[in-house]
Amino acid sequence: xxxxxxxxxxxxxxxxxxxxxxxxxxxxxxxxxxxxxxxxxxxxxxxxxxxxxxxxxxxxxxxxxxxxxxxxxxxxxxxxxxxxxxxxxxxxxxxxxxxxxxxxxxxxxxxxxxxxxxxxxxxxxxxxxxxxxxxxxxxxxxxxxxxxxxxxxxxxxxxxxxxxxxxxxxxxxxxxxxxxxxxxxxxxxxxxxxxxxxxxxxxxxxxxxxxx
Amino acid sequence: xxxxxxxxxxxxxxxxxxxxxxxxxxxxxxxxxxxxxxxxxxxxxxxxxxxxxxxxxxxxxxxxxxxxxxxxxxxxxxxxxxxxxxxxxxxxxxxxxxxxxxxxxxxxxxxxxxxxxxxxxxxxxxxxxxxxxxxxxxxxxxxxxxxxxxxxxxxxxxxxxxxxxxxxxxxxxxxxxxxxxxxxxxxxxxxxxxxxxxxxxxxxxxxxxxxx
DNA sequence: GTCTATAGTCGGATAGAC
DNA sequence: GTCTATCCGACTATAGAC
Numbered sequence: 001x002x003x004x005x006x007x008x009x010x011x012x013x014x015x016x017x018x019x020x021x022x023x024x025x026x027x028x029x030x031x032x033x034x035x036x037x038x039x040x041x042x043x044x045x046x047x048x049x050x051x052x053x054x055x056x057x058x059x060x061x062x063x064x065x066x067x068x069x070x071x072x073x074x075x076x077x078x079x080x081x082x083x084x085x086x087x088x089x090x091x092x093x094x095x096x097x098x099x100x101x102x103x104x105x106x107x108x109x110x111x112x113x114x115x116x117x118x119x120x121x122x123x124x125x126x127x128x129x130x131x132x133x134x135x136x137x138x139x140x141x142x143x144x145x146x147x148x149x150x151x152x153x154x155x156x157x158x159x160x161x162x163x164x165x166x167x168x169x170x171x172x173x174x175x176x177x178x179x180x181x182x183x184x185x186x187x188x189x190x191x192x193x194x195x196x197x198x199x200x201x202x203x204x205x206x207x208x209x210x211x212x
Numbered sequence: 213x214x215x216x217x218x219x220x221x222x223x224x225x226x227x228x229x230x231x232x233x234x235x236x237x238x239x240x241x242x243x244x245x246x247x248x249x250x251x252x253x254x255x256x257x258x259x260x261x262x263x264x265x266x267x268x269x270x271x272x273x274x275x276x277x278x279x280x281x282x283x284x285x286x287x288x289x290x291x292x293x294x295x296x297x298x299x300x301x302x303x304x305x306x307x308x309x310x311x312x313x314x315x316x317x318x319x320x321x322x323x324x325x326x327x328x329x330x331x332x333x334x335x336x337x338x339x340x341x342x343x344x345x346x347x348x349x350x351x352x353x354x355x356x357x358x359x360x361x362x363x364x365x366x367x368x369x370x371x372x373x374x375x376x377x378x379x380x381x382x383x384x385x386x387x388x389x390x391x392x393x394x395x396x397x398x399x400x401x402x403x404x405x406x407x408x409x410x411x412x413x414x415x416x417x418x419x420x421x422x423x424x
Numbered sequence: 425g426t427c428t429a430t431a432g433t434c435g436g437a438t439a440g441a442c
Numbered sequence: 443g444t445c446t447a448t449c450c451g452a453c454t455a456t457a458g459a460c
Binding site for chain 2: 023024026027112113115116117118119124127128131132135151152153155156157159160161162163164165166167168170171174175177178179180182183184186191194195197199201202203204205208
């Protein structure tokens, strides 16, 4: 086992990830990043090409392992249940757990920024590129587990569930402000369980048309 | 009826709202705002004091009517049902409808930015200031409608539901990218109905402990 | 209230020595 | 690979004429 060499490149990635998550891309300057990382300003443009390329690197470093893990868990489910539909909770867990629980750090918070807003136009495309293969594998699996829902209805319900996940990942900052500290904030493990339970109950509910 | 005078101040507010929603606060310059609004650069600092004060004005112009309307609808529910618990769907509608359906325009999208990330530190406090009174009125009402849930569990479920709302408000941009255009995007009216149904089913589900 | 002009700052990116 | 020094553009904010 060799010592893990903490290279300049890694130090930049670590600090950039944290600052992008906390303050956003536009609000974070390369000067702040390099100062906090204790590296030279010019090293960013040496190791990466530009600030935006740094953002891409920050994103890809984490999203690749997360998505690999999602597909691993999905594969395991499909192997276990063969041609049977996968139980909904298991499917939701395969989708949520790698990002919500296994990864750790500040990337999940940054991911929520990406999901809703982060602006550079070239970045939206990168984001979609990494998410589309996941959607293409998981959507049919959800469809088999919930055969009663037509695809558009299912897609919308998955979206609502993803919204719940986003809320969980960004909730610390929100719960403190709105909840005024009077509620118990559960561990991530418990919160994930509650999210899965919440989403499963909602996704299974019968479609009622024109009820409102 | 006098003609509605479109003042410089209003033109600035309108354009700033749109650009903040589309690009974010930091990525939007006063120069872009004033150029698109067809007004002078210096007029922003005359009518508002600073870029950040402009953001505050943009926010308060919309959030006040929305929150007034939420409380109106809640009052109406409480009058209708007296001491009875309000049906959950009605409560969710009172909370969601003013922002999701009645307001229109780009503010809902901007609201999602505020909810998860928008950075200026002084702004988080303004955001909380406007949301806390709403939370204080709605939370007890939810508690009466779902007496079986302890407060922390209820708070978490409300948060997940809010996540679903956020997803709906920001979903246009997302659905197109991930869904690759193969799904029907319903009208806002229908989407609101689906959101309420989704959230109600999830919030009513029994609490299962240690199931995972 | 609206304009021009500019102050003063900070940002990303690069050149070139070591 | 790492540093210093610097270019150059963009930004917020303001001063002051009209």
